[in-house]
Amino acid sequence: MTTDTFSPGRVVILGGGTAGWLAAAYFSRTLKMPNIALVESSEIGIIGVGEGTFPTIRSTLANLGISEREFLVRANATFKQGVLFNGWADGADSYFHPFNLPIGGEDEALLPHWIADDSAQRPSWADAVTVQERVIRAGLAPKLMQDPDFSGPMNYAYHFDAARFADYLRDISVAAGVERIEGTVAQVEKQADGDIASLILSDGRRVGGDFFIDCSGFRALLIGETLGASFTSCGDTLFNDRALAMQVPYPAADTPVRPYTLATAHEAGWTWDIGLTERRGVGYVYSSRHCSDDEAEATLRRYVGTQGDALTPRQLRFATGYRDQQWIGNCAAVGLSAGFFEPLESTGIMLIESALRMIGDFLVPGDRDARDAAARAFNSHMAGRFARIVNFLKLHYCITRRIDTAYWRDNADPASIPDSLRDMLAQWRTRPPSRFDFTVDLETFLPPSYHYILYGMGFHTRLAAGAARYPGARDAQQAFARVKAASPGALANLPDHRALLDHFHARP
Numbered sequence: 283m284t285t286d287t288f289s290p291g292r293v294v295i296l297g298g299g300t301a302g303w304l305a306a307a308y309f310s311r312t313l314k315m316p317n318i319a320l321v322e323s324s325e326i327g328i329i330g331v332g333e334g335t336f337p338t339i340r341s342t343l344a345n346l347g348i349s350e351r352e353f354l355v356r357a358n359a360t361f362k363q364g365v366l367f368n369g370w371a372d373g374a375d376s377y378f379h380p381f382n383l384p385i386g387g388e389d390e391a392l393l394p395h396w397i398a399d400d401s402a403q404r405p406s407w408a409d410a411v412t413v414q415e416r417v418i419r420a421g422l423a424p425k426l427m428q429d430p431d432f433s434g435p436m437n438y439a440y441h442f443d444a445a446r447f448a449d450y451l452r453d454i455s456v457a458a459g460v461e462r463i464e465g466t467v468a469q470v471e472k473q474a475d476g477d478i479a480s481l482i483l484s485d486g487r488r489v490g491g492d493f494f495i496d497c498s499g500f501r502a503l504l505i506g507e508t509l510g511a512s513f514t515s516c517g518d519t520l521f522n523d524r525a526l527a528m529q530v531p532y533p534a535a536d537t538p539v540r541p542y543t544l545a546t547a548h549e550a551g552w553t554w555d556i557g558l559t560e561r562r563g564v565g566y567v568y569s570s571r572h573c574s575d576d577e578a579e580a581t582l583r584r585y586v587g588t589q590g591d592a593l594t595p596r597q598l599r600f601a602t603g604y605r606d607q608q609w610i611g612n613c614a615a616v617g618l619s620a621g622f623f624e625p626l627e628s629t630g631i632m633l634i635e636s637a638l639r640m641i642g643d644f645l646v647p648g649d650r651d652a653r654d655a656a657a658r659a660f661n662s663h664m665a666g667r668f669a670r671i672v673n674f675l676k677l678h679y680c681i682t683r684r685i686d687t688a689y690w691r692d693n694a695d696p697a698s699i700p701d702s703l704r705d706m707l708a709q710w711r712t713r714p715p716s717r718f719d720f721t722v723d724l725e726t727f728l729p730p731s732y733h734y735i736l737y738g739m740g741f742h743t744r745l746a747a748g749a750a751r752y753p754g755a756r757d758a759q760q761a762f763a764r765v766k767a768a769s770p771g772a773l774a775n776l777p778d779h780r781a782l783l784d785h786f787h788a789r790p
């Protein structure tokens with residue numbers, strides 16, 4: 283029966299991957315919502331990749347009321363302090379995108395003074411404003427053993443085993459009262475007004491609900507197949523559409539674990555290399571327009587070396603883009619069903635976190651007008667977020683100086699660069715980025731991340747207005763000196779990454 287009032291009494295989540303179980307955990311444990319059910323299909327399974335996260339994950343996990351140790355052990359997790367990029371600018375370069383904000387925070391006051399220094403001794407931008415690159419290059423952890431849960435002197439996120447993480451979230455959600463329903467959805471029943479009424483499983487069971495969260499992965503069973511939300515492709519800008527993934531064992535139990543993601547550029551894409559406690563997750567993300575699957579496998583094998591000889595890579599295919607409407611009627615999409623970009627910079631799980639926070643804020647009992655207004659606000663915000671991430675990811679490619687393959691040449695072709703990014707780059711050639719270049723509310727990546735990539739890639743800004751136009755030269759020099767002075771202390775105090783992991787795994 284259709285009514286004018288709306289109460290999200292029973293929330294049904296379809297899908298038991300990272301998105302589904304994170305939704306269940308967030309609603310049941312963080313928001314203390316009763317009456318949550320989750321349908322998952324062991325026949326279909328989960329995608330099982332997605333091992334790199336963003337620092338927002340720490341507050342997401344802390345708000346679930348779990349301990350950091352339990353999470354680290356259950357998800358086989360390690361610490362991640364940023365991404366080290368090798369070979370993206372000219373093939374022989376190496377730069378770091380740290381999670382630490384620059385000294386002084388998001389303020390851009392230091393940047394023009396670093397740009398104005400054209401001496402040979404000038405450190406990289408990341409090294410000038412944070413000690414974190416020195417910390418990761420020394421293989422150190424972001425925190426001390428005695429630091430409180432989910433915090434430390436360095437900003438950090440985690441790498442984890444996606445299947446183990448979903449299992450862990452399932453256990454804590456079910457313990458908090460979430461009803462788990464195992465089965466495959468064969469049909470979706472709608473009400474006369476277009477809202478979803480129930481999911482009908484292949485064995486005939488019917489799962490009814492008041493609000494549905496579509497976490498069914500790339501298939502987008504509810505938001506796409508049932509409700510018809512259209513898909514905006516970003517494939518003309520971000521070319522990668524396939525990946526080959528391998529789980530590579532360490533040669534010895536005490537092999538050092540990298541406290542960062544290593545992203546190495548190749549002929550037609552890049553490899554991710556993620557260190558977990560017992561193995562590495564390695565994958566080649568590539569463009570099927572620029573290389574064949576056989577060439578991609580050869581590239582991955584060349585990268586992994588003999589450790590990969592006995593391993594068979596798993597292929598994943600994906601379309602890069604997002605749904606324009608991610609909330610329709612009584613259904614919101616979260617995770618791969620809402621959209622996906624390639625794995626660069628770990629945007630997948632971070633977008634799940636922001637969607638859940640927003641749904642949690644917006645999903646309240648009320649009339650249908652209010653619910654539909656919430657849907658419009660959600661759609662406009664999420665579409666804005668996705669669109670801005672396209673710019674940030676494209677920045678990693680389009681200012682390359684590599685011309686060795688068609689993939690890199692095509693990536694630098696202005697026709698493949700969104701207008702808004704092209705406009706910003708045109709200005710940044712003669713002035714540093716300004717916070718007014720960004721609509722910060724919609725930015726997943728704050729301006730400092732743009733600065734790290736831009737100047738890590740060796741982008742050249744000529745201060746057309748002259749250095750004197752930018753106040754604070756003395757303060758900037760003092761700030762740079764403070765970072766330099768803090769480096770020996772950080773290197774002396776922080777523990778080795780594997781030693782910290784051993785500590786967490788050993789403690790009762």
Ligand code: FDA
Nearest residue numbers: 297298299300301329332334467498499617618625630631
């Ligand atoms: P997932 O596919 O895992 O789950 C879908 C669920 O729906 C499953 O439980 C399935 O059984 C269920 N289902 C589907 N149809 C059903 C039906 N008819 N009936 C019942 N159940 C049904 N992200 C990131 O943050 N960092 C990273 O490093 C990466 N790396 C990465 C690499 C590659 C190659 C890809 C393709 C993706 C990533 N990602 C990522 C993205 C990340 O993997 C993704 O965001 C999360 O795993 C979330 O996936 P979902 O839960 O949305 O789908």
